[in-house]
Structures are given as structure tokens and as C-alpha cells.
Amino acid sequence: MEDLIKSKIREIPDWPKKGVRFKDITPLIEDKDILKKIIDELALPYLDRKIDKVVGIDARGFILAAPLAYRIGAGLAIVRKKGKLPFRTISKEYALEYGSNTIEMHEDSIYQGEKVLIIDDVLATGGTMEATVELINQLKGEIVGIDFLIELISLNGRGKLKGYNIRSLAKY
Numbered sequence: 493m494e495d496l497i498k499s500k501i502r503e504i505p506d507w508p509k510k511g512v513r514f515k516d517i518t519p520l521i522e523d524k525d526i527l528k529k530i531i532d533e534l535a536l537p538y539l540d541r542k543i544d545k546v547v548g549i550d551a552r553g554f555i556l557a558a559p560l561a562y563r564i565g566a567g568l569a570i571v572r573k574k575g576k577l578p579f580r581t582i583s584k585e586y587a588l589e590y591g592s593n594t595i596e597m598h599e600d601s602i603y604q605g606e607k608v609l610i611i612d613d614v615l616a617t618g619g620t621m622e623a624t625v626e627l628i629n630q631l632k633g634e635i636v637g638i639d640f641l642i643e644l645i646s647l648n649g650r651g652k653l654k655g656y657n658i659r660s661l662a663k664y
């Protein structure tokens with residue numbers, strides 16, 4: 493499975509800036525057989541776990557989160573970049589290599605005690621996911637798992653997510 497995924501991930505050196513090897517997942521999601529395999533594989537441990545919400549992260553996380561939520565019979569809650577959500581929000585600012593970023597969720601997107609599965613395309617430094625975890629904890633959701641398609645091992649994003657059940661399908 494890992495080799496199959498890697499065979500369809502296009503690596504773009506020095507994009508969007510020098511030193512980053514960008515993992516382009518578009519060839520992977522354009523392939524009808526592999527897209528299905530990936531969603532089925534991500535769903536497998538959660539089919540009987542009665543997950544209430546899958547949380548998808550702006551923007552490539554949404555691509556995986558919606559079919560995954562459908563597959564496991566959960567709702568879909570979204571984490572968006574600042575200023576995109578129309579209703580009352582909670583927000584979290586976090587540091588990037590240069591500067592900072594702010595993510596938001598609707599304050600009613602997860603109810604207290606709901607079982608939540610979070611998904612994003614890439615785990616890099618873990619900053620985005622750490623901020624997401626904090627928002628879900630603020631809403632008192634129960635985080636059952638955190639899934640990624642791709643994990644960049646050398647950046648040790650897992651170090652920011654200690655104590656959670658983390659899974660990634662392709663490691664670099």
C-alpha cells in the first residue's frame with residue numbers, strides 16, 4: 493500500500509519555497525482505483541467505532557475528510573483558515589517557520605463528548621495539527637484518532653501530538 497501511494501505522489505523540489513520538497517497528491521487522487529483504496533484503508537479501523545465527526549483541515553485535508561466521513565458514517569466538521577467561516581468561531585494562532593497562521597472552527601461544529609477522527613494530507617512540523625487538537629479539546633470533543641496520508645518523519649511532527657493515536661499511510 494505504501495509503495496502504491498508513493499508511486500502516485502509527485503515530489504516538487506523547492507516549492508513553494510527553497511528547501512521544501514512539496515508532496516503533490518493530485519496524481520494520487522486523480523486515480524480512481526487508488527483513491528478508493530486509500531479511503532477504504534483509512535476507514536478500516538473506524539468502521540465500527542461510532543465516530544460522530546471527521547474533522548478535515550483546510551484545504552487538502554477536505555479532499556480526504558469528506559469521502560472518509562461518508563465511508564464511516566460520520567459527519568464532517570471543518571477547520572478553516574481565518575476569515576472563511578460565516579458563523580461564530582473559536583480560533584487558534586500558531587507559529588510557522590516565518591510568521592504565524594490562524595485557524596478557526598465554528599463553535600458548534602463539535603458537541604461535548606462527540607467522538608472525533610481528524611485527517612490531513614501531510615504531517616510536517618505538526619503545528620497545524622497541534623492547533624487543531626487544541627480547538628477540538630476546547631469544544632470537548634473526544635479525539636479517537638489522527639490520520640495522515642503522508643508523514644515527513646525527519647520533522648518529528650509526532651512530538652507535538654503525544655498521547656494521541658496517530659497513523660500515516662506513507663512515510664518519508
Ligand code: AMP
Nearest residue numbers: 513514515614615616617618619620621
Ligand atoms: P505542519 O503544520 O508543519 O505539520 O504542516 C502541515 C500542513 O502544511 C499540511 O496541511 C500540509 O498540507 C502542508 N505541508 C507541509 N509540508 C508539506 C510538504 N512538504 N508537502 C505538501 N504539503 C505540506
